[in-house]
Amino acid sequence: xxxxxxxxxxxxxxxxxxxxxxxxxxxxxxxxxxxxxxxxxxxxxxxxxxxxxxxxxxxxxxxxxxxxxxxxxxxxxxxxxxxxxxxxxxxxxxxxxxxxxxxxxxxxxxxxxxxxxxxxxxxxxxxxxxxxxxxxxxxxxxxxxxxxxxxxxxxxxxxxxxxxxxxxxxxxxxxxxxxxx
Amino acid sequence: xxxxxxxxxxxxxxxxxxxxxxxxxxxxxxxxxxxxxxxxxxxxxxxxxxxxxxxxxxxxxxxxxxxxxxxxxxxxxxxxxxxxxxxxxxxxxxxxxxxxxxxxxxxxxxxxxxxxxxxxxxxxxxxxxxxxxxxxxxxxxxxxxx
Numbered sequence: 109x110x111x112x113x114x115x116x117x118x119x120x121x122x123x124x125x126x127x128x129x130x131x132x133x134x135x136x137x138x139x140x141x142x143x144x145x146x147x148x149x150x151x152x153x154x155x156x157x158x159x160x161x162x163x164x165x166x167x168x169x170x171x172x173x174x175x176x177x178x179x180x181x182x183x184x185x186x187x188x189x190x191x192x193x194x195x196x197x198x199x200x201x202x203x204x205x206x207x208x209x210x211x212x213x214x215x216x217x218x219x220x221x222x223x224x225x226x227x228x229x230x231x232x233x234x235x236x237x238x239x240x241x242x243x244x245x246x247x248x249x250x251x252x253x254x255x256x257x258x259x260x261x262x263x264x265x266x267x268x269x270x271x272x273x274x275x276x277x278x279x280x281x282x283x284x285x286x287x288x289x
Numbered sequence: 290x291x292x293x294x295x296x297x298x299x300x301x302x303x304x305x306x307x308x309x310x311x312x313x314x315x316x317x318x319x320x321x322x323x324x325x326x327x328x329x330x331x332x333x334x335x336x337x338x339x340x341x342x343x344x345x346x347x348x349x350x351x352x353x354x355x356x357x358x359x360x361x362x363x364x365x366x367x368x369x370x371x372x373x374x375x376x377x378x379x380x381x382x383x384x385x386x387x388x389x390x391x392x393x394x395x396x397x398x399x400x401x402x403x404x405x406x407x408x409x410x411x412x413x414x415x416x417x418x419x420x421x422x423x424x425x426x427x428x429x430x431x432x433x434x435x
Contacts, residue, residue: 134388134420137370154370155388157418174353175415175422177390198353198416283369288384 131247131284133158138171138280140255142273149183149272151176158282160247165209167221167249169202169282191262191272192228200227206240216241221251228260250281320413322392322427325356327411333361333387334379340417341385348417358411358429359387363402373399375410375426385419389426398428407432 136156142149156171173194178184188194204223221236238251254275257264264272329351336359339347361377364386368374373396377387389410391399402408412426 132419134384134386135367135369135372135374152370154372154374154390155415155418155420155422157420170418172353172416172418172422175424177424199418281370 129161129163130287131160131162131245132287133249133282133284136169136171136280136282138278140176140279141277143277144271144273146270149178151178151183151187153177156280156282158249158284159287160206160249160282160284162209162211162247165206165211167202167204167206167223169280171200173198173200173227186268191264197228200225202226202234206238209240211242211247214242225255227255228262230260232259245286247284248281249284250279252277252279254278320356320425322356322411322413322425325411327358328355329357329414331357331359332379333359333377336387336421337379337385340421351414351417353414353416355414356411357414357423358409359389359423360407360409360430361387362434363404363406363408365404366399366402375399375402375408375428376420377408377410385421387421387423389423391426391428395427398431402428402431403433405434407434 134157135154136158137152137154138156139150139152153171153176155175156169158167158169160167173192174188176184176187178187192200202223202225204221207220207222209219210217217240219238219240221238223234224231225234226232234253236251236253238249241248241250255278256275257272258274336351336357339351359377361379364376364378364382366373366375373391373393375389375391377389387410389412407430408428409430410423410426411429412423415422415424
């Protein structure tokens with residue numbers, strides 16, 4: 109009886125440890141929008157990496173700046189060569205924490221994600237409101253935030269100042285699956 | 290020709306030149322992947338081994354924005370985020386993978402792919418995160434492995 113209880117306890121503990129502690133999105137989606145009276149610019153990146161530690165709520169995101177897709181090739185060229193200088197700063201990253209995150213909650217939860225967003229060699233602390241859905245072992249994290257272009261030392265030539273919004277809206281959606289590596 | 294006329298003609302010529310430059314710029318087309326030649330031909334296994342070894346020098350030697358042709362096996366195909374995507378794997382069915390964002394006209398060809406099919410995919414190498422990322426991809430060869 110004691111042996112059976114011990115065995116059952118071991119299985120319970122091991123089972124808990126085997127449960128994925130991290131989830132990963134290899135094809136996370138990040139899009140940004142710039143609205144001005146002159147023109148609207150939209151770009152999206154569909155290969156954004158996102159990893160979430162379900163126990164601690166830590167979150168890390170990394171994206172290749174040259175993997176944004178634009179409607180016009182010239183926009184992509186300006187973005188990579190003149191604005192974000194993707195050859196010098198190839199990645200944008202976010203490292204932070206989902207505050208009050210409950211990985212076991214089965215219904216959607218709205219949480220604040222606080223952390224450091226680095227782009228174009230500049231790091232800013234930001235807070236983002238995000239919706240987190242939980243289906244089986246998968247987590248879907250989505251939300252929107254605004255980024256002020258000048259905060260990241262992105263210089264827009266005066267001639268094109270009217271074409272680019274001072275604040276761009278950023279949408280994100282990460283469909284995270286159990287981490288396997 | 291009077292000085293005034295010269296200025297008007299000069300301004301008009303400048304306007305035409307500017308319009309041509311701008312229209313050429315705005316009409317800049319994405320790369321013609323069908324007719325482009327691969328600068329690098331590599332197997333998925335070799336490409337992923339560079340990433341797996343974590344040798345930064347070797348990783349940096351694989352310059353982005355070049356056209357690669359990668360031979361490997363299909364891990365999966367998906368339409369996540371409304372994009373047509375093929376994930377390639379090396380010899381083992383384990384991450385990391387090669388994420389290929391396919392060109393829109395590849396939808397039919399991709400729909401016929403099955404896991405473990407042998408393929409060659411040509412596309413623009415964008416760099417590494419956990420996986421290697423390619424955009425503007427097309428299938429240049431496929432073979433079913435049942």
